[in-house]
Amino acid sequence: MKIGVLGTGAVGRVLAAGLAGRGHDVMIGTRNPAAATMTDWFGDQGRGISAGTFADAAIFGELLVLAIGWPHVKQVIDLAGPEHFAGKVVLDTTNPLRFEAEGRPPVLDIGHTDSAGESVQRWLPDARVVKAFNIVGNPHMVNPDFPDGKPDMFICGNDAAAKQAAGRLIEELGWPPAIDLGDIEKSRYLEPLAMVWIVHFFNSGFNGNHAFRLLRK
Amino acid sequence: MKIGVLGTGAVGRVLAAGLAGRGHDVMIGTRNPAAATMTDWFGDQGRGISAGTFADAAIFGELLVLAIGWPHVKQVIDLAGPEHFAGKVVLDTTNPLRFEAEGRPPVLDIGHTDSAGESVQRWLPDARVVKAFNIVGNPHMVNPDFPDGKPDMFICGNDAAAKQAAGRLIEELGWPPAIDLGDIEKSRYLEPLAMVWIVHFFNSGFNGNHAFRLLRK
Numbered sequence A, B: 001m002k003i004g005v006l007g008t009g010a011v012g013r014v015l016a017a018g019l020a021g022r023g024h025d026v027m028i029g030t031r032n033p034a035a036a037t038m039t040d041w042f043g044d045q046g047r048g049i050s051a052g053t054f055a056d057a058a059i060f061g062e063l064l065v066l067a068i069g070w071p072h073v074k075q076v077i078d079l080a081g082p083e084h085f086a087g088k089v090v091l092d093t094t095n096p097l098r099f100e101a102e103g104r105p106p107v108l109d110i111g112h113t114d115s116a117g118e119s120v121q122r123w124l125p126d127a128r129v130v131k132a133f134n135i136v137g138n139p140h141m142v143n144p145d146f147p148d149g150k151p152d153m154f155i156c157g158n159d160a161a162a163k164q165a166a167g168r169l170i171e172e173l174g175w176p177p178a179i180d181l182g183d184i185e186k187s188r189y190l191e192p193l194a195m196v197w198i199v200h201f202f203n204s205g206f207n208g209n210h211a212f213r214l215l216r217k
Helices: A010-021 A036-043 A054-060 A070-080 A116-123 A160-172 A184-203 B010-021 B036-043 B054-060 B070-080 B116-123 B160-172 B184-203
Strands: A002-006 A025-029 A050-052 A063-066 A089-092 A128-131 A154-157 A210-216 B002-006 B025-029 B050-052 B063-066 B089-092 B128-131 B154-157 B210-216
Touching: A002 A010, A002 A054, A010 A025, A010 A063, A025 A054, A050 A054, A054 A070, A063 A070, A070 A116, A089 A116, A089 A160, A116 A128, A116 A184, A128 A160, A128 A184, A154 A160, A154 A184, A184 A210, A184 B184, B002 B010, B002 B054, B010 B025, B010 B063, B025 B054, B050 B054, B054 B070, B063 B070, B070 B116, B089 B116, B089 B160, B116 B128, B116 B184, B128 B160, B128 B184, B154 B160, B154 B184, B184 B210
Parallel strands: A002 A025, A002 A063, A025 A050, A063 A089, A089 A128, B002 B025, B002 B063, B025 B050, B063 B089, B089 B128
Antiparallel strands: A128 A154, A210 B210, B128 B154
């Protein structure tokens, strides 16, 4: 599958490399594809991944991954061209984080009556947005594995087929079948869940080796 | 320890019976302690538990458990007498649920900039409120056990000693050491986490046999 990953931060790199490693044809979109800062990565984890502008990656991908810091999401969508998202599955990995003080956990910029997931869906009304990969740190996004088993990925979105497509990628990346919470409004619960992860990260010495599992019987 | 449990719904009964089963001296508080609806329970799971008014239970307990439906929490605190909570550890099990349509999950009545935990702490400024037991259904509040292990309990509150006392009770009830997220404001994340539990409950045929675990390494 041709996949465009928008964003070259840790999340974008990890997901781009993971998806390329499963045989997908991945282009990573960035503000300036000629920047030298990515050179090492393209020779190593990013081998075989092409680089383009946000618009290049959005045009390229049959499925798109949004991996952009919250303050820049809307701008990147505008740079990429909202029309290039139309009809496509868009994995929204973002959390609406607002950092207020050095060394302290961020807070959610929006919530309760809105969410990043819903915002992205509003900004891309013709895209099929699926909230995914927002509840775990990037070191455990691909092939997550803990002594007590595998964590679970929760997703939500308005389009059932889009959630199936997202679910297939999630399983390819080494997760159990994703747990679908419902429509994109359920981002109002998954973004605070990311905050539980983030607060524990700050409380536990920035270890980051934790992830959620939904025990069932 | 003398424990007052306010509320005779499923959560109040389960926690009262669980705590009495660990040797604590438990009084359950209710609007009308003479009501016949509890008779069977006092002869069975509730054996050895005494009944009183909300004020009786609040006076009786060295530690108090709030297990009241959100629309009635403030009223029950007023009936019990806020002065009887002063200085005591109060386990707040509540979620600010608003039910809007039959057969559909509730939504949170407040969130993002406020929470039930913070509301309870405001209503009881001299109490030491600890959010606990809000993220799991009542059948798994005592001796939780799943094929893949034990779930985790997240707590938060402003008073470290109160969280230690809450943590001891949580472990007595068969949980691993509780995960402390921080001050009572973290209820803004734990109440949406309850919604993940509740939405999955609605999505999975009202089975309720699920609970969260924080995998770590």
